[in-house]
Amino acid sequence: GAGVSQSPSNKVTEKGKDVELRCDPISGHTALYWYRQSLGQGLEFLIYFQGNSAPDKSGLPSDRFSAERTGGSVSTLTIQRTQQEDSAVYLCASTVGVNQPQHFGDGTRLSIL
């Protein structure tokens, strides 16, 4: 079956623009996570969804970041008024439940000029 799909795979945009990153989880996976990975760094938790609800948004760096999930499936991470420090790889992962393996997508490489 298909794995976690993220789009676009690469995004280059100018500082100040808004961007939308999309994640299509594995069918039937109820939990969905967003992480950010800067060059040579670990995985920084941003937000997770259980169904369409986001019980933990504590990792979102600022109010410029928001995310939603619809139909218990596709999720969109939106970054408004992008800054150069937002440049990173944004990874999405999905899982069937608590303490189950997380399946990662290939990520979106975001570059802010």
Add this chain to the structure above:
Amino acid sequence: QQPVQSPQAVILREGEDAVINCSSSKALYSVHWYRQKHGEAPVFLMILLKGGEQKGHEKISASFNEKKQQSSLYLTASQLSYSGTYFCGTSQGGSEKLVFGKGTKLTVNP
């Protein structure tokens, strides 16, 4: 809250063994281990739940000492394919959130 991994990097020759440690200052419920190769997505290795049970198969195994709030990943008779960055992710009771360490870069040379 972020777990601390050690060492930060290790270089091995094929066939040698390695141990990667993951420690937390908080009480842990679970520890997850992932491996990420350069330019690729992290791949799941194993999960250890509170209870200290050692898990694994063949040459990659792990232990979880809940009293010490630490986990260790054991790689024996390493292969070239083991090269990559290993991350531990930890969760506390009642939370589905995983907090990952900064990673341990493992290089296996012929």
